Amino acid sequence: MAVISFGFIFLLCIGVPVVFVLGASAVASLLLTTSIPVSIVSQRVFAGLNSFTLMAIPFFVLAGLVMDAGGISRRIVDFATALIGWITGALLQVACLAAAGLAAISGSGSADVAAISAIMQPQLRKRRYDVDFGAAVIACAGAMAAVIPPSLTMVVIAVISNVSIGALFMSGVVPGLLCIAGLMVVSYIHARRGGEAYRESTPFSVQRLGRTMWSALPGLVMPAVILGGILGGIFTPTEAAAVAATYGLVIGLFVYRELSFRDLPRLLLRAASISASVMLIIGTASVFAWLIANNHVPQILGEWLRTVSSNPIVFLIIVNLLLLFICMFMETIAALLIVMPVLMPVALSLGIDPVHFCLIVILNCAIGTTTPPYGISLFVASSVAGRTVLQVTRKLLWPLVPLLLVLVLVTFVPSVPLWLPRVLGFLD
Template identity: 65%
Template sequence: MICFLGFLALGVPLVFVLGAAAMITLLVTTDVPLTLISQRMFAGLNSFTLMAIPFFIFAGVIMDAGGISRRIVDFSSALIGWMTGSLLHVACVTSAGLAAVSGSGSADVAAVSSIMQPQLRRRRYDVDFSAAMIACAGAMAQVIPPSLTMVVIAVIGNMSIGALFLSGVVPGLLCIGLLLIVSYFFARKGGAQYKEAEPFSFVKLLRATYAALPAFGMPVLIVGGIIGGIFTPTEAAAMAGFYGMLVGLIIYRELKLSDLPQLVLRAASLSAAVMLIIGTATVFSWLVANANVPTMLASWLRSVSESPLMFLLFVNGLFLLIGMFMETIAAILIVAPVLLPIAASFGIDPIHFALVVVFNCALGTVTPPYGICLLVASTVANRSPIQVWKKSFPPILAMVVVLALITFFPEMSLWLPRSAGLLN
């Protein structure tokens, strides 16, 4: 742990921090050969379920290049573009729509920001608040299925990915709803530029809905296929990539066959970065477990309190802190294996616990200094992260309210997977 924190303080990239800390620990404290590192890395990646990650990443890349993102924006604009603060509402609803397609928060924020920021500036909206709102709404891609983060923690905890996906639907949509309310009250006080003169048009909504139907077919394919037992999560991810490619090539015709090699390379490079972190984090997690850290931590927590609620509050505080300094998947890979057995000992449902962790990680993507969604939104808006962060407290407060509801009321996240027969 000293090596881990020391390398982090020096600014070493996280993937090398994990690998170097594991290697030094093995050299100093054991006689185990260093070949164990490569063996553990391979064992950690040798999972059929983890193959869903590159497929989901490819689906997200295809979605952006094939015109799916723009159709979702057009649908959102036709649906709620007549309200006060319309562009803020469109950004929130679009983020929710893209979250149900891509599964990547930073990708959603980049797509929505690129499309919406020129219009926001043209209408003289508050750029910093708009960027903060887009970052918070985009972070819900961690919670609204399909989510790459959920796939990772489900693999670690040997949970049903379908059940975890469904557990995020209600909290994710509730958070988007609260963000819409925050946007509305901000716009009411913002001045004349937030007033929308264009009336609602049912004909425009029908046209936008018709154009967006192929785009909305992707989340139906993914979640419906998994819940219905038609696909495994990996097969559903592969089908999503294939479906997105067909939509872009044949239906929207904004994708060309000549574009595919470049898109495949982009998806491969993004996947390689994620997989390398997973591999080195597996070694680090094995060392932590081998040092009996989970048992010691569980004993300490039980000496402090026997309350499951107190344990969840501790988890919230821990992950909110970690999320400020660490990438989401790495944080889950390092900390979740330690806490999952402890949660089970407190009688906490693993799906409920996993959702609490995932939602905390979503919050971590909008909190500095590492908050990746905040950084992407501020970069596209051509503003500093601090400027955007100063305007982010109202939307972040909305996210904290939903996190509190999830923590105190487990059925809020469990009733949907239970109703689908995925939980007892």
Template identity: 70%
Template sequence: MVIIAAAFVLLLALGVPVVFVLGSSAVLSLVLTTNVPVAIVSQRVFAGLNSFTLMAIPFFVFAGVIMDAGGISRRIVDFASALIGWVVGSLYQVSCVAAAGLAAISGSGSADTAAISAIMQPQLRRRGYDIDFGAALIACAGSIAQVIPPSLTMVILAVVSNVSIGALFISGILPGLLCIVMLMVISYLRARNGGAAYRETEAFTLARLGRTAWAALPAAGMPAVILGGILGGVFTPTEAASVSGFYGLLIGAFVYRDLKLSALPGLVLRTASLSSAVMLIIGTASVFSWLIANANVPQVLGGWIASVSTSQVVFLIIANILFLFVGMFLETIAAILIIVPVLLPISAQMGVDPVHFSLLVILNCAIGTVTPPYGVSLFVASSVAGRSVLDVSRKLLWPLAGLFVILIAVTFIPGISLFLPRLFGLID
């Protein structure tokens, strides 16, 4: 175990891509410390990917790609602007509301961050808003796509933790909306004393709201189809993902007519590229997780935590700190595949509801995408804004603090995440 840990840290420090870090350190440990044939690696990679549920990933990725190319993102932002654009600091508020809308369609934090940044940053610059704070806010709001269903991260975590995808999807609705509301409050407080630049000049009108709502209505049908189909037992989450991709294709090509069918081959290739990167990480991480399990790391760590305290509260605090720390350095999927198999058996021993624990993991991973030095959403927002990560990070304190408040609330008030799954009869 020492060898695999040393190899992992060394390769990561050298800047080796995480997928090769996982695979190389696992193979090195296998060769040096066991007599198991190396051929087992390919078998474990296949076993890690041999899941019907994981087939949802390329379909959800395709839906996100179609959403961007088909003009769905722009219409969601237009509706958000008409709905909340009259409030002080309106462009900040619109960014938050649009993030919630896009999260219910794409399921990808980095994709939402890129889409919102591309649309909102030129407006922020034109109106004289604080660009760095805007980028930090959009990064935090975009990261909530991991919490609000449908979420690619939730699909992967549901497979790893063996919980119902439907229950996990529904559990993220209230915490995700609370995160968005918290970011909107912080935006308002920030803009209130910011001067004339933050005062909206365009008045609220029902005509504009109705027009943009009508234009966004077909796009809003996607989350209704996904969640309604899953909760109604019409189709499985994997089937829901494929339906969402087909639905997005129909809306973009034949309703909005922004999507040209000639562009479809390129979009399919882009989907394949993005999906293969995710699948490769899942496959190599499954080998890594298998070795960790064989080394009895969960039992050793569980014994250590039990020696520290048998309190469920203490365990949840330790788990949050561990995930927040790991999220600063590891890609979300890799962090889940490495840490969750270690902590999940301990959480069961401590009496933590598996859906509650899984939702805490998702929240921590979302925060991890905006915390330096790895934070992918932070890098995306900074890049689109044309600002350095350091400049944007300086304005990250208050948006990040707001997410921490929600994380603490969800940690110690399980009902926030479990109320809706219980209401729909998905858990006891």
């Protein structure tokens, strides 16, 4: 195990892409410390990808790309503007509300951040808002796509941990909305202190609200189609992803008519490229996870943790601190595939509900996408805003506060994430 640990840390520190770090360290460990044939690597990669549930990933990716290219994103932002555009600091409020709406459609945090930033940042500059603070808020709000269903992160962690995707989807609704509400409160407080630039003079208009809601209605129906179909047993989460992609194509091509058939090859290639990068990480990480299990790391870690404390609360505190640190440096999918095979058996042995534990991990990963040095949501928001990561990071503290508070709440009050799955019958 020392070989694989050293190889992993060394390759990661010298900047090797995570997919090669996982594969190379696993192969090196097999060659140097075991008599197991290297052919097992290809078998484990295939086994890690041989899952019908994972087919949801390319379909959800395509749905997100179609949503943005087909005009759904812009119409949702217009509707959010009409709904709360009269509040102090309205542009920040709209960004948060639009992030929640897009999260319920695309399932991809970086895609949401890119879409919202592209629409909102020119307006933030025009109105002389604090662009760095705006980018920090958008990064945090967009990261909630990992928590608000449907979520690519939830699909992956459900496959790894063998938990119900429907239960996991429903467990993210309340914490995700609490995070968005907290960000809106922080944005309002910032706007109240920000001066005249944040004061709104546009009155609320029922006519405008009705017009924008009617325009955005096809896009707003998409979450109901996805989640309603899953909850009603009409289709599986994988089939729901295919339905979402098809629905988005129909809306973009024939309702909004902002898509053309000439755009489809480009969107399909982009979706294939993004999906392939995720699948490569999943495949190589499955070898890594198999080696970890083969070396009895979960049992060793479990015994060590019990020498520290057998209290589940202490374990969850350690897990939160560990994940907040790991997710600062690693891509979300890679982090999940490495830590879940190690931590999940320990959590189960301590009597922690698997859905509750998975959501804690997802929240940590979502926060990790907003924090330097790796944070992909932070990078996207900074890039679109035309600011450096350091400039945006300086304004990141207050937007992170509600996310961390919700993480604490979810950790110590399991009923917060588990209430809705129980009401809907996913859990006993």
